[in-house]
Amino acid sequence: MSYEEKTLLSKELFERAKRVIPGGVCHNLRYFPPYPFFVEKAWGSRIMDVDGNTYIDYWMGHYTHILGHRHPDVVKAVTDYIKESGYHFGLVNKEEIKLAELVVELVPCAECVRFCCSATEAAMYAVRLARAWTGKDTIMKAVGGWHGASTDLSFGISYPFNERETLGIPDELEARVKLFTFNDWDDTLRAMDECGDDLAAVIIEPVLGVGGFIPATKDYLKSLKNELEKRGALLIFDETITGFRVSPGGYQEFIGVTPHLTVLGKILGGGFPIGAVCGPMDILMMGSYERRKPNRVLVGGGTFSCNPISMVAGRVVLERLLEDKKKIYPYINSLCDSLRKGIEEAGKAYGLKVETTGIGSLFMIHVKKEDVPLRSCEDIYEHTYWDIRDTSLRRFLASHGVHMIHGGGAVSYAHTEEEVEATVNVVGMFFEEFKG
Ligand SMILES: Cc1ncc(COP(=O)(O)O)c(C=O)c1O
Known part of the structure; x- marks a missing residue:
């Protein structure tokens, strides 16, 4: 059955959504042609759409x-908290201390942490x-780096x-941001x-995220910091994706380079919604209520910052990651290794040049035009068929029961070997069709 035949209710919902939401989605990535499926529910490694497809x-x-x-532990902790205590006070509560203590214990650069509602906000505050x-204005960011739309x-x-x-940003601000090629020391x-x-400062995802899941080398990051x-100037790591994923302390722990923020x-x-900026107390104290104008940094506001639900849910997950780190990380990393290898072998079997970037439990599929290694976002756009990832590949996979965005994603502790095998088969079927 084709995607359209399987998703009749989603099609109707999309038409309805378009009448009241511009383009029918509130996050552009959630759209893919001809229309996205609408989610009914999710559990473990699975999603079910409104038409009953999983x-x-x-x-x-x-x-x-x-x-x-x-996850049942999160569901229980959050529902118990709501029943017994409430869900939003807009006042300090002990749950934020517990989560902050865990962040300080786990993340090497974190002497202290300030929570907000999204990583977009956190990156804006870090900058x-x-x-x-530093008393300076210019920020450097990597080509293809994503730190939210601030x-x-x-x-x-x-x-x-x-x-x-984007339209809507004055030229003066553009002049305050310099771009550089990720992983390229000369540039x-x-x-x-x-x-x-x-x-x-330089703000960088130490593993380039949606720009390609490409890890920065240790030498590159060490040179950058020195x-x-x-x-x-300061080094800011944006570990929104890699934090607690590539290791409990993020990529900075894994690679052994500690940024300033x-x-x-x-x-x-x-x-649940969250963002955080962490680093040395003396830098973060610049945003404290103790500092007065003109010597303070405006950090915070945020009606829902430190809301207890995000704090409770985050603590439950981090505690589980800590307790079971010897089981969880080897499991998700080796499952993702099998996925990456299986996909590359399937590519080879169909005579395609396929590279699957990523590290740990992150992966992204690239069908290359030339046999060159992918070290930066520019490499991906120059040397691969990048435009298939969120169009034909995404749609083909969805019509065969697999969901990826940007031609990749993250393996969780709920995924199984059988699911990885099934995924490799479906991706292989796409390669066969792509080969034509
Ligand atoms: C590396 C990185 N930084 C920042 C953000 C923005 O985070 P949020 O969506 O929580 O604002 C994202 C979101 O995808 C991200 O991947």
Whole structure:
């Protein structure tokens, strides 16, 4: 059965949504042609749509559900909390201390942490703190890096990278952001030199996220930190995706390079909205109520910041990751290794040049035009059929019961070997059709 034949109710809902929501979606990624399926429910590694079709899901709530959808421990903790205490007070409560203590225990750079509602906000605050701390204005970000759509960081995100990312941002702000090629030391130095003595910080996903799931090398990150310290600037890691995923302390623990500030989100909220900026107390104290104008950094506000539901859910997930780290990380990493290998072998079997980037439980499929290694986002756009990932590939997989966005995703503790095998088969069927 074709996708359209299987998703009649979703089609109707999409028509209805378009009448009241521009384009029918409130997050552009959730659209794919001809229309997205509407979710009825999710559990473990699975999603069911309103027409009753089930999918092996690798999107996992934007890579949040490392333990699987609707984890029973999270459901119990959250419902117990709501029944016994409530769900939003807009006041301090002890749940935020418990989660903050865990972040400080786990994340090497975190002497303290400030929670907010999204990683977009957290990245915006990290940049503001870095500018205030250094007294400089220019920020560097990697081509293809995604740190949310804040006005400060909406540059060089999508292809073609040299075109303006969005209308509605004044030229003066664009001049305060310099782009560089991820993992390319010469280009990074070039951009630093262009900043002159105005460089406040480099913000970087240490594993390039939606730009390609490409890990930065240890040497590159070490050089970056040393050079920034020489120039009186800060290194900000955006570990929104990698935090608690590649290891309990994120990529910084895994690779052994500690940044000055870190942005967190996703897994940290246990499936509920969250963002956090963490780092040294003296930098974060610049945002404290104790500082007065003109010497303070405005951090915070946020009606739902530190809401107890995100705090409880996040703590339950982090505690589980800590308790069972010897089981969970080897399991999800080796399952994802099998997936990456299986997909590359399927590509080879159909005579295609397929590379599956990623690390740990993250993966992204690339069908290459040339046999060159993929080290940056530009490599992906130059050397692969990147435009199939969120169009024909996504639709083909969905019509065969597998759900991926950007041609990849994250393996959770709820996924099984059988599901990985089934996924490899379906991706192989796509390769066969793509080969034509
Ligand atoms: C690396 C990175 N930073 C920041 C964000 C923005 O996070 P949020 O959606 O919580 O605002 C994302 C979201 O996908 C992300 O992947």
